Amino acid sequence: MTLSLLDQLLPPMVAPQWPQQPGADYRPATMPPAAPVRPRLQLTLADIIAPPPAADDVVDVAPSSRSELGRILAMPYVDAIGGAPDLTDELLQPGATPWPGRLKPVQNAALHQARLCRGLLAPIGVGGGKTLISALLPTVLGSRRTVLLVPPDLVDKTEREFEKMRRCWRMLEPSRFHVISYSRLSSPKTPQLLQDIGPDLVLADEAHALKRMESARTKRFLRFFKAFPATMFGPMSGTVTTQSLYDYWHLAKLALGTSGSPVPTHYGEVGVWDVVFGSMAMDARFAAQRSGARLALPGPESEYVARKLRSFAEPYVKDVPLKKDETENQRALRVRLTSSPGVVASSTLECNASLRLQLLRPAIPDELQKLLAHLEATWELFDDELEDAMAYARVARQLCAGFAYRWVWPGGKKDEAWLDARKVWHSGLRGYLSGMGKEGYDSPALVAGACDRKDPKVRALWDFREKWLPFRHQFPAPRRTPPVETIWVDEFLVRAAIEAAGKDAIIWFASDALEDAYRRAGLEMFGPGEDASVRLNQLAEDVLEGRQKTRTIACKIGPHHKGKNLQGWRRMVVCEPPTSGAIWEQMLGRLHRQGQKADEVECSVFVHGAFGGALEAGLQSARYQEGTIGKPQLLLVADIVDGANSGVVDSDP
Numbered sequence: 001m002t003l004s005l006l007d008q009l010l011p012p013m014v015a016p017q018w019p020q021q022p023g024a025d026y027r028p029a030t031m032p033p034a035a036p037v038r039p040r041l042q043l044t045l046a047d048i049i050a051p052p053p054a055a056d057d058v059v060d061v062a063p064s065s066r067s068e069l070g071r072i073l074a075m076p077y078v079d080a081i082g083g084a085p086d087l088t089d090e091l092l093q094p095g096a097t098p099w100p101g102r103l104k105p106v107q108n109a110a111l112h113q114a115r116l117c118r119g120l121l122a123p124i125g126v127g128g129g130k131t132l133i134s135a136l137l138p139t140v141l142g143s144r145r146t147v148l149l150v151p152p153d154l155v156d157k158t159e160r161e162f163e164k165m166r167r168c169w170r171m172l173e174p175s176r177f178h179v180i181s182y183s184r185l186s187s188p189k190t191p192q193l194l195q196d197i198g199p200d201l202v203l204a205d206e207a208h209a210l211k212r213m214e215s216a217r218t219k220r221f222l223r224f225f226k227a228f229p230a231t232m233f234g235p236m237s238g239t240v241t242t243q244s245l246y247d248y249w250h251l252a253k254l255a256l257g258t259s260g261s262p263v264p265t266h267y268g269e270v271g272v273w274d275v276v277f278g279s280m281a282m283d284a285r286f287a288a289q290r291s292g293a294r295l296a297l298p299g300p301e302s303e304y305v306a307r308k309l310r311s312f313a314e315p316y317v318k319d320v321p322l323k324k325d326e327t328e329n330q331r332a333l334r335v336r337l338t339s340s341p342g343v344v345a346s347s348t349l350e351c352n353a354s355l356r357l358q359l360l361r362p363a364i365p366d367e368l369q370k371l372l373a374h375l376e377a378t379w380e381l382f383d384d385e386l387e388d389a390m391a392y393a394r395v396a397r398q399l400c401a402g403f404a405y406r407w408v409w410p411g412g413k414k415d416e417a418w419l420d421a422r423k424v425w426h427s428g429l430r431g432y433l434s435g436m437g438k439e440g441y442d443s444p445a446l447v448a449g450a451c452d453r454k455d456p457k458v459r460a461l462w463d464f465r466e467k468w469l470p471f472r473h474q475f476p477a478p479r480r481t482p483p484v485e486t487i488w489v490d491e492f493l494v495r496a497a498i499e500a501a502g503k504d505a506i507i508w509f510a511s512d513a514l515e516d517a518y519r520r521a522g523l524e525m526f527g528p529g530e531d532a533s534v535r536l537n538q539l540a541e542d543v544l545e546g547r548q549k550t551r552t553i554a555c556k557i558g559p560h561h562k563g564k565n566l567q568g569w570r571r572m573v574v575c576e577p578p579t580s581g582a583i584w585e586q587m588l589g590r591l592h593r594q595g596q597k598a599d600e601v602e603c604s605v606f607v608h609g610a611f612g613g614a615l616e617a618g619l620q621s622a623r624y625q626e627g628t629i630g631k632p633q634l635l636l637v638a639d640i641v642d643g644a645n646s647g648v649v650d651s652d653p
Contacts, residue, residue: 066304068264068265068266068269069304069305069308071259072261072262072263072264072336073308073309073312073336075260075262075340075341076341077316077339078113078339078340078341078343079339080109080112080113080338080339080343080344081105081106081108081109081344081347083109083112084105084108084109084111084112084113085108085112086102086103086108087103087108087111087112087136087140088102088103088108091103091111091136091139091140091169091170092168092169092170093167093168093169093170096167096168096169097168098168098169099164099165099167099168100132103129103132104128104129106124106128106129106344106346107128107129107132107133107136109344110122110124110133110137110236110344111133111136111137111140113341113342113343113344114137114140114141114234114342115140115141116341116342117256117260117341117342118141118232119232119233119234119254119255119256119257119260119342120137120233120234120235120236120255120342120343120344121234121235121240121248121251121252121255121256121262121342121343121344122234122235122236122237122343122344122345123236123237123238123240123241123343123344123345123346123629123630123631124236124237124238124344124345124346124631125238125346125349125350125585125589125631125632126238126350126585126586126589126590126592126593126634127350127351127589127593127594128238128346128350130205130236131158131161131162131205132165132169133236134148134158134203134205134234134236135161135162135165135169135171136169136170136171137201137203137234138171138172138177138201139169139170139171139172141201141232143172143199143200143201143232144176144200145176145177145178145197145198145199145200145201146172146176146177146178146199146200146201146202146203147178147180147194147197147199147201147202147203148177148178148179148180148203148204148205149180149181149182149185149202149203149204149205149207149209149210150179150180150181150182150205150206150563151181151182151205151206151209151562151563152181152182152183153530153533153559153560153563154181154205154206154562154563155179155180155181156534157537157563158179158205159179162174162177162179178197178199180193180197182206182209182210182217185217185220185221186215186216186217186220186443188443188445188446188449191220191440191442191446192220193220194220194221194224195224195227195228198228199231200230200231200232201231201232201233201234202224202231202232202233202234203233203234203235203236204233204234204235204236204237204251205236205237206236206237206239206562207235207236207237207240207248207251208237208239208240208241208242208247208248208582210235210251211240211241211246211247211248211251213250214433216433216442216443216446219442220442222250225254233251233254233255234255235248235251235254235255238346238585238586238589238631239581239582239585239586239625240629241624241625241628241629242580242581242582242621242624242625243278243620243621243624244274244278245263245264245270245273245274245277245278246270246274248263249261249263249264249265249267249270253265255342256340256341256342256343260340260341260342262336262337262340262343263337272299272301272302272305273302273305275299275302276302276303276305276306276329277306277329277330277333277628278624306329306332309329309332309333309336310328310329310332312332312335312336313331313332313335313336316335316339317331317332317335323626323627325623325627326623326626326627327627330624330627330628331627333628334627334628334629334630337628337629337630338629338630345629345630345631346631347630347631347632348632349592349632349634349637350593350594351567351592351593351594351596351601353570353592353596353598353599353600353601354599354600354601354639355588355592355600355601355603355634355637355638355639356600356601356602356603356638356639356641357603357605357635357638357639357640357641358602358603358604358605358641358642359604359605359607359640359641359642360496360500360604360605360606360607360608360642361606361607361608361642362492362493362496362606362608363492364400364492364608364609365402365489365490365492367489367490368399368400368402368489368490368492371399371404371489372396372399372400372609375392375395375396375399379392381395381399381404382404382406382487384406393610396609396610397576397610397611397614398511398513399489399609400493400606400608400609400610400611401493401511401513401514401575401576402488402489402490402491402492402493402494403486403487403488403489403511403513404486404487404489405484405485405486405487405513406484406485406487407481407482407483407484407485408482408483408484408485409482410482415474415482417471418471418474421467421468421470421471422468422471424464424467424468425464425465425467425468427464428460428461428464428465429444429447429448429461429464432447432458432460432461433447441457441458447461448465451464451465452465452469486512486513486516488513488517491517493514493575493606494514494517494518494521496606497509497573497575497606498521498523498552500573500604501552501571501573502552502571503551503552504549504550504551504552504569504570504571505552505569505571505572505573505604506552506553506554506555506566506569506571506572506573506590506591507523507552507553507554507555507572507573507575508555508556508557508561508572508573508574508575508576508587509554509555509556509557509575509576510556510557510558510575510576510578511576514575514576515527515554515556518554523552523553523554524551524552524553524554525553525554526553526554526555526556526559526560527556527559528556528558528559529559532559532560533559533560536553536555536560536564537564537565539553540564540565540566540568541565543568543569544565544567544568544595550568550569550570557576557578557583557587560590561583561586561587561590562586562587562590564590565590565593565595566590566591567590567591567592567593567594567595567596567597569591570591570596570598570600570601570602571591571601571602571603571604572587572588572590572591572601572602572603572604573603573604573605574587574603574604574605574606575606576606576611576614577605577606577607577611577614577615577618578614578618579614579617579618579621580617580618580621581618581619581620581621581622581623581624581625581633581635582621582625583618584618584621584622584633584634584635585622585625585633585634585635588601588603588634588635588638589634591603592634603638618635619635619636622635622636623636
């Protein structure tokens, strides 16, 4: 998204006045694919950094750049947690006993800062008590109607917990407190969901769901705040960023306003800061730009920003050594960010159990080793040539699990005409949606419908759609693609995971093929769907309350790595390690959380082949999060055993 398009989405801000006395009330105004690269370059970060701006947006520094830096450095230094009063008695119902207990320091801090700033940015980790914060923020802020956004599988769980909390806490009544899933926000059927509800306060749990500005949900979200700029906002997430300021700069601006945001409020300047505070190494950044990615590069303005923030942080970090793999620049950003008014970041773990990461390197069968070597040498598998680095990485992971997916073409002949028409339509669709997006035209389904009825607003896509129409129903719903078959080479990973799990562990996996394999092996399976989520929540509750003992189960990472209270278990096995530090934080936090009774939580993870590189990418992402946000990351807290204590995982087969 270019700067000019973004400016159309974000309303102008009005600067607030900072309080003259401690505790004085103030009200900041509220806001509202790269060129294919050979995988040997390992430039996957370039593909997932926030939508690359146009070159002139990142080369030209806004005239107000240094005044923006001055604004950020002039903001008061706040000890949010140490300086917060205990609000428990104020917010309790008369004579009630607090459930699940008295407010924690980080909860008091969040409520107190929100009251002062009329907004909140809360990078609070797993087990930090975000649900109770969400329950009480409408009371603290005097909201008349509140929307709480949560992942789809947490709606019922949140409402059940709110029902218990209402018995003892002063909360907004249910008819004016709407718990909404992010999927409803992006549904083609509800393009004006927020406008229809009309909240004066919007809260976002797992707020990283709003980081992608090209998504329909974020576009609708920004349009709502443009139309109703006085709406208060409180994003909360233990993984608010994975590797870039682009992940959350707009959320900070929405929550705390132009004058209250602790990071830049202009898209182009975010790029200037991201050079020195982002997670991409300089050599990778240069190489990525040479490959076609449009990223900000080092320059005098970036170095000036870094030097000034280091000077600001110096008094607060003097004689404190850098953490492992932490840069002085990232530490300086963390000091400024976490000491800003309205920002509350948890700085301690909520669980006292130790955490051990056990690396597993099973012997790869000879046939799989030959296929992996052939893939690396030719970029081909089963006579199909892979089109880009993402496809290469995907297939390499599949082979490391013992299988590969393949489309089954009718008559055994690849339909080149179908492939070309599909590629042209999807390319045009991505190009259209990467822009600002308008109400009624901000999702693939809505744009496709507009093309089919010859809406002149999408005239540029008519030809693309016309070429695709003869092919779109060629294959059956819901995928509308050729049938997919799983080619199993060897189920060695399935056997190794079951052996490592023993009788009382959670096996985490990501692919449909492993789901089918574990079902065949007789494991109790929790895959996608509401029924599986309900069953897993019930089993977890029974284990915690002693009605059942732990047993080995298999859980799919996507549907279940967040929002589940699985601390009744103490052991887990990760078959297909994710590359995202955010997913690792959530997944480990299912077991390593408040209420864990074991002295140690053990996570066994397979690191052979591409899985080793995946774990290292997760470690790199976690280092960036901890370095800039300050929340200790579980992946970094863990004791890594089996010769990988340095955090650099051997990724050779």
